[in-house]
Amino acid sequence: MKLTDQFPILIIEVPLIAAALMPIIGHWRRKWCMPFATLALSITSMIGYYLMLAVNKSGPISYHVGAWKPPFGIEIYFDHIAAFAFIIALFGLLIVIFSKNYAEHDLEEEKIPIFYTLVMLTLTGMIGFTVTGDLFNLFVFMEILSLSGYALIAISGQMLTAMASFKYLLVGAISSLSVLFGIAFLYSITGTLNMHDMAKMLEVARAPHVASVALTLFVLGFSVKAALFPLHIWLPDAHALAPSPVSAILSGLTVKMGIIGMIRIFFVIYGVHSAINVMPIMEILAWMAAATIVLGAFFAFFQNDIKMMLAYSTISNIGYIVLGLSMAPFDKSKVAYALVGSLVHVFNHAMIKVLLFLCAGAIIYRTGLRKLSDLQGIGKKMPITLAAMSIGVISIVGIPPTCGFTCKWFIALGAMEGGKSLFAALLLFGALFIFAYYIKILNTAYFREPTEAIANVKEVPLSMLIPIVILAAGCLVLGAGTLGYVPIKFIEPAAMALLGR
Amino acid sequence: MNKKVQNYFVLIVMLLCWAVFLFAVAEMPLMGDPGNITNTHVVPRYLEKGVEEGGAPNIVTGIILNYRGYDTSGEVTVIFTALIGVLAVLKRENIKKDKSLVEISPVKTSVIVTTVVKFLTPLIILFAIYMILHGDVSPGGGFQGGAITGGSIIAFTLTFGLLATMRKFRLSIRIPLESSAVLAFIASGLVAMFFGLPFLTFLIPGFGFHTQELIRHALFIIIEIGIGVATGIIFASIFAAMGKVSKE
Amino acid sequence: MVWHLDLVLLLFLVATAIGVYRTKDLLGAAIIFSAYSLTMAIVWQQLSAPDLALTEAAVGAGVTTVLFLITISRTTRREDD
Amino acid sequence: MTFLSKLGTNFNYVISTLLFVIGLYTIITKPNLIKKFMGLNIMETSVFLAIVSIGAVRDGKAPIVESATKVQYVNPLPQALILTGIVVAVSTTALALSLMIKLYEQCGTLNADKLKEFE
């Protein structure tokens, strides 16, 4: 087989190789870590780009590791959802470029290679999680990305980071366990671990109770990973106290893994044809998501710490995504507006949130301050960063013509379609609430005179500006125009496939 | 008091959860029944063809290395991650600055212990090596062997202290060895790729039957050794990082 | 009959688990936990899973316990602080 | 077949779910972090027990083929999975314990209730 046929595995292996070699390189030449990581990630994102185009052209790609036909071996199933791997690689690249100065500036000498290793590992885990077609393999990759995530939070070694990390670890470990238990239950009634095969066996399996309990366990586990409302306790501390590049990774990408897990479970394994009716749990999810939107926005409103604010807004945006998922119509007659919207929002929110956290990181890097009240008039000192941040803010609120708007439009439309106008209203007003607290950032940034604390603050170095500017441009360009179509056009067949049409 | 009430409440909730589980359990296929779907759907192939396909009389090893080898590569990545995570939280021990608990503990290690450990460690390591190399025909394999090696190293450290142990492995050797498992997997996967086969294919066509067997066995051995060494060193390093106490 | 032995072992598992819960002294709890792991190893041997038995004996009873012990010695023995 | 008799046959599952719940109870109610982690380990092993029991076959031999004669083996797949699972468990434990050591260096306590005051 040609090299391009090997791409589905290479997209996981390239960062893994980089991760494995990173400590060795770091032991000899500290300076080479960052270039090496950049190189690996750029190769990965090229591969991802190729695969994305391939999927878009000719449907999902199935790759059999070790030449074992599924269900005997492990299958790597690269479908439209798995194309998120490309996004992970790309944003990972930007974040690594950004974190060059951070690592040199804030970390002690010997932790630099460790930092890059962990970043590569967590990206590997996420990519693997996204593309794998085997349930147990998914669990393994989930562990990789979670463990490296826990460690990354505590890497700076400052006060409280260990506590935040531990909180995350405890909850995360329990959630992984519940996923594993779910896998156990499903395996006991299907006798296979390959997702598609499992879906087939589940249709003939005569064990509704087992299947429902398994589904519940899965939903619980993944809602913890996605920080859905009652299970979101770990998120704010973890995302706020972590170093900013790490917060960008966690908040932009890692949280999405819970969502992708849910998608796999709901639509691939249980699916539309399955004997188990997933609708009731969808109802519950919808209400949880609604609560998440409102409460996330509500708590964010009272934060003074920028990163806390961003963390809470992540929670409420996850609410949007899950709301969209939960309103996916299972009857053929309806258009899957909501599903498309939330799938697009998975990507958009990743972009916006990475942008925002990088901007916050840039500000903290220059000023060392993170309280909003200390940062008055920062906009006059760091114009480019703050301009980018404002773009991010506008898009996360979902004001056209930025990319945040499209998904809200679609999800609201889907809510209408599902006859849940209440949710649509809630969503739109939730956006309003979010704006209410983001306007505080803009106010302090632009309409105040600089305090003497930040009197001699300069714009951040180029290696930090480049990712920020690129992402900001993305937020604008992908919001409108023919480019604005691209994510939707790409995701629509995916949604159709998920709904088995 | 309040806390007690809380605990009772939690207890009740837990029992409810258990009840829910029991409903599922009562519906699960009967345990030990050969006719279960778990024993009829995928597994028979492993049991029938396992020896010639999987290439190991010990089917479990065959599955670990061959059928589901990719899981195992993920597994070694996980333990590698664990090590790096531990190093990120607590730094690597530093021979000059740090001591181990034994060195600062008031109790003097008795002669008996030292002698026994001195005497046993080589034997344990020998047993570990046997287990690593013999994993495909008998229970055990790279990981178990590695764990045992790690245990022996830990015992050695506990007796003779950080300094004495860690001087035996210099950092420039340890670091490559720690990632050797991941690298071994990737290497043997890349071999297959080089011949244009999917990742982690061990049976490479285009050679004579015996050569194929030989290559496969060689790859197995490489992986097993990689896993074993890496696991041992990783456990030792984790232990050293956790057990160090800075001098001041 | 093997299954009865299993039954006893399983009940012993539960007992050790509760013991871990109830012991105030963390060192003791760690020891009980290693007993738990060893029992688990035997159970798996009974379920004719020798590889797992070995692994659990080496890792669960060995390494994990040692890690617990060293953590306790680095931090504190008493449960309340 | 009645509820109870099925439970009797699936006794391993009963025990493993019980252990799962005990572990969870430990995690929730015990303030001490090390204790919490012992609870987590108990949970993990309980899940492993469940998975291995899924693979068990009455008087089946361990899946090591000595001779070509046809004998009833137990299901090897769960064992392979659990091998991975155990590694994952020990990795999580190692990371968590190192975090605890760090925490104790910083705050001087491992009691969750006391740690709250530091936030």
Next chain:
Amino acid sequence: MQEVVDIRPLLAPAISIICAFLIFWKGENTFLRRFFSLSAAVTKWIIVLSMFPVSLKGIIFTYELLPFAPGISLNLRVDALGMFFSMVSSTLWIITTVYAIGYMEGEHARKRFFAFFALCVSTTVGIAYAGNLFTLFIFYEMLTISTYPLVIHKETPEAMKAGRKYLFYTLTGGAVILFAIVMTFYLAKTTTLSQNGILSIEHGVHTLTLLFALFIAGFGVKAAIMPFHGWLPSAMVAPTPVSALLHAVAVVKAGVFGIIRIVYNVFGVSLMKELGVGPILGWVACITIVCASIMALLQDEFKKRLAYSTVSQLSYIVLGAAILNPLGALGAIVHIVNQAFMKITMFFVAGSIARKTGKKNISEMQGIGYKMPITMATFTVASVGMMGLPATAGFITKWYLLNGALEMKPPQIGFVIVLLLSSFLNASYFLPIVYRAYFVKPLDGDIAVGEAHWTMLVPCIICALYIVALGLFTDLPFVPIQLARVAVEQFFR
């Protein structure tokens, strides 16, 4: 009817946006700033004017811009009504810019001010040219955002408070509108405005009524229909040119414009008649008219009083739209321009007085007429117009509205009464100012003539003259009222 694809609808808003960015780029330099603002204003005016005769023939310009998601795109479409609104705003922009240049002398952050000023007007024109509800919404939100820095320009706590209030009201309105738009799209599968409505009765009376209520609530915020008018008086802290812009040109007019669009282009006359929501809307407007006028009576601060009078005047337009017959519609549309000119004159006067003498309250303004005769003369003209006496612009509106109300079947005598009552109330809160200005000696007794700077005086005069002109020449071919007639024809075909 005839439609032509043309780039000019795009150019008109684009000019001001470009201007805004130029100012952001080189705005520190006073000369460049003024040059950019004025030249952009004039260019835009010329562009709009060049479309005027064509659209007077009833021809519609369209221009397809970026598509967003499937089904929603950004397209521009200039019918007579949009043309009319854009004429008003672009004309007034020139005048206001001239005035602002004088007024803002020595203010801080002038760069920001003028940049957002330009942005604000371009979004207004965008609203005027919006071809579908979605585009309308986008520009509507952009207007909100770009007005905010103007409102809080002084950056005092009070200004910040006003700004927050403004944002809260308008954004909530925006969300309501978005919700309604989503609903519309779901019902009608399109949001493109068409000459006689895109919705039809089979969507269900209750749904449609709810939809209508939502739309009115949403646009009513900017149109300051009671009880959504709260932001308007408190937004008075903004500099005078801004309040002039807010009240006369951009924001509030965007609101009423939206309402007219909803009534005629989304629901359409026939559907409105079937639903029978017209009179209800009319009565809401009437209540607003009366209450706001009474509130205005109680105000002593000059700008506050003007603000409340704005609230009441806007409801004339809503009322005209709600009457649902050609005369009413004509009155409503014509009042857009009339009220704009009258109100802007008043604000200019208020601003000049404040700048010149620092007096903000009416009670302090004894004999201001001696001091600034020309200024006060223009004010007098404007207030006469407000009362709707003949030979002024106000009279035209009143005339059409009254006839419209009488032509309704059954004739709504209530509306007639309210209209007459309101002109009485107008008189009773404007004449005292005039009286106080001319017939009461100033306290400090100095009657030395001291007019404001010419950049502030000339706009007042122009506007005053225009008010009279509007009142007198209603049949010349090129006066706005002709365009309004075309618009009405388009609605009632």
